[in-house]
Amino acid sequence: MFKKKPNIKPLSPLKSSDRRRTADQIIADFSIDVPVDANADPEDKTAPTACLTALRKSLLPENALSARFTTTAGPDLKQVSGTVYVGSHGGTNGEQRVLWIKFFDKMYPTVYTLWHNPCIVPLLYTPLVVVEKMQAGADLMTPGLQRGPPFPKKATKGAVVAIASLEAPTVPMAVGTCEIDVSALDKVQGIKGQAVSTFHWAGDEIWSWSSTGSSGGEPPDLIPGWDEKPDEDTSLAERTAAVDLDDQEGGISLDADPTKRSEAENAQGIDGEKAPSNQDFVDVIDDKELTTKEIDDAFKNAFLYGVRHHMDHNKDQPNYGLDFPLSQSHVMSQLVHPFLPTYTSARAASLQIKKSSWKNIRKFIRHLDKQKIVKCKDRDGNEVVIVDVDFKDQQVEAFIPYQLPKKDAPSGASTNGKSAAPLSAESSVGQKLKLVSLLRPKEKLAPILHASKADPRGLFTPAELKQLLIAYVEAENLIDPKNRRLVKINPQIADALLGSSAADNAALSSGTMPRDALAERMVTASSPFHAILRNDADIADTKPKAGAPPKIQITLETRSGNKTVSKVHGLEPYHIAPQPLADELRKTCAGSTSVDKLHGSSPKNPVMEVMIQGPQKDAIMKALEKRGVHKNWVEVVDKTKGKKK
Structure with a gap:
């Protein structure tokens, strides 16, 4: 629901009467029992009122605000609207978060409310890997339900429920609506279909919203009060540790080895053909993905390897x-990615920071700080930087290097059909580029x-297109005998190259048109492609890309009053690694540099931007020229003067 950022209008304070009325409606809708103070005096008539007041404040604090929001929902991206209720609990250090969402006259608690108010909605369980897919927007399928039957009695069709992982059963991580009567299920094996439609999860845009603009709040490790199953159910998490997941009908199902029955199936005491097996609701997989713990270990070991590599x-x-x-x-680029361990291709594909328990590099660095391997601090409110590494830490000193995978050549960087070496700190210096x-x-x-016997879907240079036109004109005998620069216009040329402009109408009237003008029309009637060749690479060994050739952009802008910074991006198509360039410019310009994702670039294929202190256009140009970049391939935007060069 909130995978994309909603448009939230300005917040306004919630009147005391409206807050009480809204809290009472929540208590009624979710059938929440008002607590009773056992130590209260039976003759004290204000005791029940005090308990009700405390419950209201817990659900909707006195500092609550409200605002309307609009977003898109459904496959047709229909615009919808609702109301958010914002407030702060003691557990969020006074920071205001979205606590409730009213959508189509139904109230939904956010994870912040669930972390502060246990058991206000039914809690369903599923393996952690399923929760991770739900945090990407998937729904929970029936085979993914665990710790049942029986399931909570209130988990009926249309009911709002919370979902927690088997690995952290007291911490709700998602909120959704039951699409079926989950409480009536007597089994889940072999039953297909959607069980819960996901509405909100820890990690979406509602979770990440805050009054101060900071990132979303971290979930607690343990929340007392949520109904936990007895210890004998903990083996269920172990039985699902080897379970993989796949999308089914837009949601999640469980994948496991179908060649044998699980312990849970054996425990049902049903033999023969009627006995349900995992094959009833899973597909066979030959190469299982890495578990979350394995991904966590891989990233941590890669960091330790990177530190030891620098030390050695x-x-x-x-x-x-x-x-x-x-x-x-x-x-990530210098200490982690180059040192990730070797796995099969399918398992290596799951080595992504977003598939770890940290979800992003910021939380990963903070984890290293908690283990006292590094020291980190926040910078600019959106990034965490490492300010020191404990090179004498026991984990660093005891680390044993392992086999590293062979590096693949970067796309388009082949030489005469042979794979080139991966980009390194100096691999782009001295390179020869051809556009x-x-x-x-x-x-x-x-x-x-x-x-002209040419491939109509082929790729040609402008000169080659002109030659194809000449070959066609000569084959059709369309050259004007009085002036060989003129070409007679036949129906094919008229349909392919002429339009309805005045010049075209004049050419049709005269029956001829200059050959060069027709050649320009051939170029105009074609789609541009480009290829950037490195060193001795051949165009035949490179896959050209659609569009005009990109330009490296250097931007000069002013920050903090009169301080000028220089930025450069668009380096990757020219086989230039941003970090080594930043390191060189830091020394050349005697100023600090940084490398970060360009604002607005695609998360799947991010564009990196190098920032240097001061007006460093000339220094950047010299560094690019050393790497084979022609000045015509660079665009300079000077925002300090408000003009474009």
Whole structure:
């Protein structure tokens, strides 16, 4: 529901009467029992009122605010609206969070409310890997339900429920609506379909909203009060540890080894053909993904490996060659990614920080800080940087290096069909680059290309297109005998290259048109492609990309009054690694540099941006020229003067 950021209007204070009325409606809708003070005097008529007041404040604090919001929902992205109720609990250090959401006259608690008010809604359980997929927006399928039957009696169709993982059964991580009567289920094996439609989860845009603009609050490790199952059910988490997940009908189902029955199935005491097996609701998988714990261990070990690598190869340098503070991007690109362990291709594909228990690099660094391996601090409110590493930490000293995977060559960086070495700190210095612009003719040019025996979906240079036009004109005998620069216009040329402009109408009237003008029309009627060739790479070994050739952009802008910074992005297509360039510019310009994702770039394929203190356009240009970049491939935007060069 809230995978994309909703538009929340300005907040306004909630009147005391409205707050009490809303809290009473919540108590009635969710059938919440008002607590009774056993120590209260039976003759004290104000005792029940005091308990009710305390419950109201717990559900909807006195500092509550409200606001309307709009967002999109459903496959057709229909615009919908509702109301959010914002407030703060003691557990959130006074920071205001969204506590309730009113949507289509139904109230939904957020995870912040559930973490502060146990048992106000039924709690369902599922393995952690299922919760992780729900946090990506998937729904909970019936086979994913665990710790039952029996299931909570209030988990009826249309009821609002919370979902927690088997690994953290007292911490709700998602909120949704029952699509079926879960309480009536007597089994889940072999039953397909959606059980819970996910509405909100820890990690969505509602969770991340705060009054101060900080990131979402971390879930507690344990919340007393939520109904926990007896210890004998803990083995259920172990039995699902090897279970994989796959989307089914837009939601989640469980995948497991279908060749044998699980302990839970054996415990049912049913033999023969009627005995349910995992094969009834799963697919066979040959190579299971890594578990969350394995991913966590892989990232932590990679960081330890990266630190040890610097210690072993930079013994004579201060801090073993690490220049503090270390940005998040530097940690990932220089200390983690190059040292991730070797796995099969399917298992290696799951080595992503978003699939770890931390979900992002910021929380990963904070985890290392808690273990006292590093010291970190917040910078600019949105990033955590490492300010020191304890090189004598026991985990660092006791770390044993392991086999590293072979690096793949970067796309488009092949030489005569042979894989090139991966980009390293100096691999782009001294490289030779060649920018090739190509054209793919549009369908209306197909008759001319067929007549010239050329591939109508092929890629050609402008000169090659001109030669194809000349070949066609000569084959059709369309050259004007009086002026060989003129071409007679036949129906094919008229349909493919001429429009309804005045010049085209004049050409149709005269029956001829200059050959060069027709060649320009051929270029205009084609789609641009480009390829950036490195060193001795051949165009035949490279897959050209659609669109005009990209430009490296250098931006000069003013910050904090009169301080100028220089930014450069668009380096990757030119085989330039951003971090080594930043390291070189830091020394050349004698100022601090940083590398971070360009604001607005795709999360799946981010564009990195290098920032340098001061007006450093000339220094950046010299560094790019050393890496084979022509000045015509660079665009300079000077925002300090409000003009574009």
